[in-house]
Amino acid sequence: MKTETPNSSSSSFTKxxxxxxxxxxxxxxxxxxxxxxxxxxxxxxKFKFGAVVGLVLFIVFGLLNSLFDGKVVTKLPFKPFGIVMKMSDRGLHGDDVTDCSMPFLFQGEGNNDVVPH
Incomplete structure (x- = not known):
């Protein structure tokens, strides 16, 4: 009987x-x-929030572009070359290649190399 009791308790413990x-x-x-x-x-x-932020930035960029269209925003401390000149001079009238428009300034995201005009 002693051997049955440990076995039965052992099997219940296993269960x-x-x-x-x-x-x-x-x-x-x-x-x-x-x-x-x-x-x-x-x-x-996160996807919905990113889409909303992108839309807001797109609208703000369009608004700022229309406000500063044709206006010199900064003077570049260097004479740009090739494609950089086309981007920095976009929408500006005149022959000064160191003039910089608003879209180029925002493409550089606040680059520290430009001097405020």
Missing amino acids: VKISNKKSKNKRINCVEKSLKESSHDLSLI
Whole structure:
């Protein structure tokens, strides 16, 4: 009888261990599923926010471009060459190649090399 009691308790203990493992696996799977759903929702929100920011920047750039169209915004401390000259002189009248328009200034994103006019 003594040998049956430890065996029966041992098998019940093994069953409890197995059921605990199954329970833990179910909880882990549930948490992983929740994490995937949350990650997907976060990605969607980030995409929408990025689209809104891009749209706002596009509108602001268009507004500033129309406000400063044909006006010299800065003087460049160097004589630009080739394609840089075409970008910096875009929409300006005159022959001074060191004059800089608003779109070129924003393309450089506040470059420290330009001197305010």
